[in-house]
Amino acid sequence: MSLHRREFLSGSILAGSAGLAYLAGTPVTTRGEEQHTDLIRPGSVILFQGDSITDTGRSRETADTPNQRSTLGSGYAWLAASQLLVDRPDANLKIYNRGISGNKVPDLAKRWDVDCLNLKPDVLSILIGVNDYWHRRNGRYDGTLDSYETGYRELLQRTLEKLPSVKLVLCEPFALNTGKVDDSWFPELDGYRAVAKKMSEEFRTVFVPFQQAFDRAVAYAEPAEWAADGVHPSPSGAALMAHEWQKQVQGK
Numbered sequence: 001m002s003l004h005r006r007e008f009l010s011g012s013i014l015a016g017s018a019g020l021a022y023l024a025g026t027p028v029t030t031r032g033e034e035q036h037t038d039l040i041r042p043g044s045v046i047l048f049q050g051d052s053i054t055d056t057g058r059s060r061e062t063a064d065t066p067n068q069r070s071t072l073g074s075g076y077a078w079l080a081a082s083q084l085l086v087d088r089p090d091a092n093l094k095i096y097n098r099g100i101s102g103n104k105v106p107d108l109a110k111r112w113d114v115d116c117l118n119l120k121p122d123v124l125s126i127l128i129g130v131n132d133y134w135h136r137r138n139g140r141y142d143g144t145l146d147s148y149e150t151g152y153r154e155l156l157q158r159t160l161e162k163l164p165s166v167k168l169v170l171c172e173p174f175a176l177n178t179g180k181v182d183d184s185w186f187p188e189l190d191g192y193r194a195v196a197k198k199m200s201e202e203f204r205t206v207f208v209p210f211q212q213a214f215d216r217a218v219a220y221a222e223p224a225e226w227a228a229d230g231v232h233p234s235p236s237g238a239a240l241m242a243h244e245w246q247k248q249v250q251g252k
Helices: 016-023 076-087 105-115 130-137 145-162 188-202 210-217 235-249
Strands: 045-050 094-097 123-127 167-171 206-208
Touching (some): 045 076, 076 235, 123 235, 130 145, 145 167, 145 188, 167 188, 167 235, 206 235
Parallel strands (some): 045 094, 045 123, 123 167, 167 206
């Protein structure tokens, strides 16, 4: 059922991880025809990249200090990272967040050397795309779906040229039909979701289907419970995202 035709039922966030596990109950993402296994290894450097959904108020002053709440922001990246750190206290993980509010693919490209390649991540997670559509829609950007695809592909090629062993995690852009988002966003935004999925298949990455996770959540809460403006997740939405990210990245 498409997002613009979706009906949402009222409710509240399910309590505990069991509820989130049910909401996120999709098959493990595949690499080609084979199921992937846990990407996280002892000593891994993990980097979250993206826009405001990843940024979530992270401190620029502590950006070079891994594993800190101030470094990781207050959203899904922090929730996923903190769980990894608690679950694997002896794994010597180093987790960073370099998301920047308002970013689009060209913005990532401009800062990629400093905010990605120089960190030499072992696991690189990227969530980008909603601003590539939103800012074009409101006249603040003249990019297109084609330029999103071209730029995203060039960014991934550049990354693999410099970091051939990096494990890529591409996340699905998403929106909920509430707040600043209405029926007129769709189905055009779905094209950006499709490109992200296409890039994941082309580069054989792990794919995190965030839109699907939110689509399942509609049976339990109004869209505003997950993202009041339709784009930026609430604490409940961030928890759902963190669970889905962990499930896909750890091959559960």
